[in-house]
Amino acid sequence: MAQITSADAPLIKAVGLRKVFPPAKRGGEPFTAVDGVDFELRRGEVFGFLGPNGAGKSSTMRMIGCVSPISGGELTILGMDPRVDSSRIKARLGVVPQEDSLDLELRVRENLLIYGRYFGLKRAEIAERTAELLEFVQLADRAESTVEPLSGGMKRRLTIARSLINSPEILILDEPTTGLDPQARHVVWDRLFRLKQAGTTLVLTTHYMDEAEQLCDRLVVMDHGRIAAEGSPRDLIERYSTREVLEIRFAPGSGDHESALAKAEGLIGTGERGSIDRLEELPDRILLYSDDGEAALAAVHGSGITPLASLVRRSSLEDVFLHLTGRTLVD
Amino acid sequence: MAVEMPQPAATPMAARELQGLLTNYRRTWRASIFSSVLAPLMSLVALGMSLGKIVDAGPGAHTFGTVDGQPVKYLLFLAPALMANTAMQTAIGESTYPVMSAMKWQKTYHAAIASPLSAFDVYLGHVMFIGLRVLMNCGIFLGTMALFGAVEAAGPAGIGPLLALPAAVLTGLAFAAPVVAWAVLQERDTGFSVVFRFVMIPLFLFSGTFFPVSQLPALIRPLAYVTPLWHGVDLCRGLALGSATAGSVLLHVGYLAAVVIAGLWYGARTFRRRLNP
Numbered sequence: 001m002a003q004i005t006s007a008d009a010p011l012i013k014a015v016g017l018r019k020v021f022p023p024a025k026r027g028g029e030p031f032t033a034v035d036g037v038d039f040e041l042r043r044g045e046v047f048g049f050l051g052p053n054g055a056g057k058s059s060t061m062r063m064i065g066c067v068s069p070i071s072g073g074e075l076t077i078l079g080m081d082p083r084v085d086s087s088r089i090k091a092r093l094g095v096v097p098q099e100d101s102l103d104l105e106l107r108v109r110e111n112l113l114i115y116g117r118y119f120g121l122k123r124a125e126i127a128e129r130t131a132e133l134l135e136f137v138q139l140a141d142r143a144e145s146t147v148e149p150l151s152g153g154m155k156r157r158l159t160i161a162r163s164l165i166n167s168p169e170i171l172i173l174d175e176p177t178t179g180l181d182p183q184a185r186h187v188v189w190d191r192l193f194r195l196k197q198a199g200t201t202l203v204l205t206t207h208y209m210d211e212a213e214q215l216c217d218r219l220v221v222m223d224h225g226r227i228a229a230e231g232s233p234r235d236l237i238e239r240y241s242t243r244e245v246l247e248i249r250f251a252p253g254s255g256d257h258e259s260a261l262a263k264a265e266g267l268i269g270t271g272e273r274g275s276i277d278r279l280e281e282l283p284d285r286i287l288l289y290s291d292d293g294e295a296a297l298a299a300v301h302g303s304g305i306t307p308l309a310s311l312v313r314r315s316s317l318e319d320v321f322l323h324l325t326g327r328t329l330v331d
Numbered sequence: 332m333a334v335e336m337p338q339p340a341a342t343p344m345a346a347r348e349l350q351g352l353l354t355n356y357r358r359t360w361r362a363s364i365f366s367s368v369l370a371p372l373m374s375l376v377a378l379g380m381s382l383g384k385i386v387d388a389g390p391g392a393h394t395f396g397t398v399d400g401q402p403v404k405y406l407l408f409l410a411p412a413l414m415a416n417t418a419m420q421t422a423i424g425e426s427t428y429p430v431m432s433a434m435k436w437q438k439t440y441h442a443a444i445a446s447p448l449s450a451f452d453v454y455l456g457h458v459m460f461i462g463l464r465v466l467m468n469c470g471i472f473l474g475t476m477a478l479f480g481a482v483e484a485a486g487p488a489g490i491g492p493l494l495a496l497p498a499a500v501l502t503g504l505a506f507a508a509p510v511v512a513w514a515v516l517q518e519r520d521t522g523f524s525v526v527f528r529f530v531m532i533p534l535f536l537f538s539g540t541f542f543p544v545s546q547l548p549a550l551i552r553p554l555a556y557v558t559p560l561w562h563g564v565d566l567c568r569g570l571a572l573g574s575a576t577a578g579s580v581l582l583h584v585g586y587l588a589a590v591v592i593a594g595l596w597y598g599a600r601t602f603r604r605r606l607n608p
Contacts, residue, residue, distance in 0.1 A: 021608065067444050067607055087344070087447040095445040101438035105359055114351040118446035120342055162442075 348456020
């Protein structure tokens with residue numbers, strides 16, 4: 001068993017990683033969920049997988065979590081091969097799955113007890129960790145409550161506490177805030193940010209741009225099982241988008257949207273002030289990418305387009321996403 | 332490079348799953364205790380004691396075998412077989428909905444395999460837990476049998492009825508191992524009622540519990556001999572009455588053990604397929 005011990009070695013290294021599922025029906029086509037991805041996870045960073053549903057994020061997470069065998073390429077986790085050492089690797093990982101998998105009939109504390117025992121921890125050790133972790137996720141006063149009636153946000157926080165019972169070196173989170181209300185999301189973000197500050201290495205998937213922008217040091221945008229781009233949120237915005245974006249809207253059904261689209265295309269690459277780099281059409285609005293949004297708006301008005309409403313804003317990851325995948329998030 | 336790290340003496344993986352299920356059971360046992368003990372008890376009272384009196388006085392009294400030249404009383408004939416049935420019913424009950432819940436509803440299997448446990452550890456731990464549940468229910472049933480006078484000293488050192496207890500556990504495992512393996516594949520619970528109606532009830536009626544299998548029409552008799560329940564019934568009864576021969580014990584134990592092993596082999600495959608796609 002060869003273990004990489006060097007401090008700057010990546011915690012996870014994937015080269016040409018693939019996941020192919022056999023056909024669901026006899027005679028059907030096999031499905032390629034992950035189609036040759038390369039990435040490295042470094043100690044102490046928060047690394048994100050951003051992409052629409054079906055992009056291959058969860059399949060990648062399940063391979064990293066050693067619960068789904070890889071179909072091709074190479075995957076090294078903590079210097080070990082998941083095909084050989086899955087149990088040893090899993091002993092050092094924490095996993096927050098997409099759907100809560102708590103024992104609803106049991107109390108909060110008992111869920112952590114069972115989970116700690118899975119890792120072979122002693123009862124006294126688990127009791128000590130449980131007190132700390134429930135404090136950390138703000139559930140200390142719920143230790144003796146049954147899980148079933150807890151709110152979605154509380155269950156999520158309990159799942160996070162459970163994933164930390166073995167003091168993992170890498171914490172894997174698959175869509176950690178999907179389905180939570182805004183307030184509950186902010187509480188989760190705050191806890192994850194504290195973990196990051198404390199030096200925990202986090203890998204997460206999300207289809208929320210704001211989540212990726214807030215938490216991730218580095219991220220990859222996945223689409224159709226491949227990595228479309230990689231970098232820090234700021235890098236990606238600089239590389240794939242303009243400084244500002246002009247959004248214009250029209251009255252539905254008026255035909256203005258369509259005619260404006262044709263006129264706006266004439267503003268692309270004019271070289272003048274307010275020149276537009278490119279545009280994206282969304283069902284309800286048109287996005288015009290420019291380094292000077294106000295000037296672009298003036299140019300729009302000058303070309304005879306009269307939008308019902310307009311908005312100038314800074315570029316975000318969402319614009320990167322639109323550019324790279326050519327579509328809005330399908331959820 | 333190949334330096335093996337010293338491993339601390341840790342609890343075996345499957346036993347960790349077993350512990351988890353026991354922790355759960357400590358909180359939920361009240362819901363199941365009545366149904367698992369009361370049902371066989373009703374059969375014991377209604378058929379063994381009430382109908383038994385008529386049977387023992389009638390012309391068929393000699394049908395139930397003899398011990399030391401005396402015809403076996405119907406209550407004594409029936410009770411150990413009901414214990415084998417308790418084993419089957421407990422095992423099938425614990426191998427169906429709880430497995431679907433752990434797989435699809437609460438997803439606790441998924442939680443467990445994210446820890447160092449493998450899919451097979453989770454499966455084996457669950458089968459072991461069901462083995463313990465069978466031991467509990469059959470133990471309680473044996474105690475109740477004693478209260479109702481359905482236990483008489485027999486066999487080596489008079490402990491025959493006690494020997495029937497591990498036999499009942501083996502019978503339970505012969506159902507638990509394959510049924511858990513199958514249940515994890517189910518997308519809906521409709522298959523479970525099919526098992527209850529078309530497997531459990533026919534076995535209950537035709538595996539030699541209420542009358543010797545020799546009374547069945549010759550055509551369907553071989554069917555009874557293939558079912559694990561008949562082997563369990565005959566083993567429990569033979570041990571409890573002290574009428575078992577070494578050969579019959581070996582046959583029944585061997586058959587039931589083979590079913591358990593085949594079930595484990597199947598379960599290793601189905602759990603891996605479902606939990607490690």
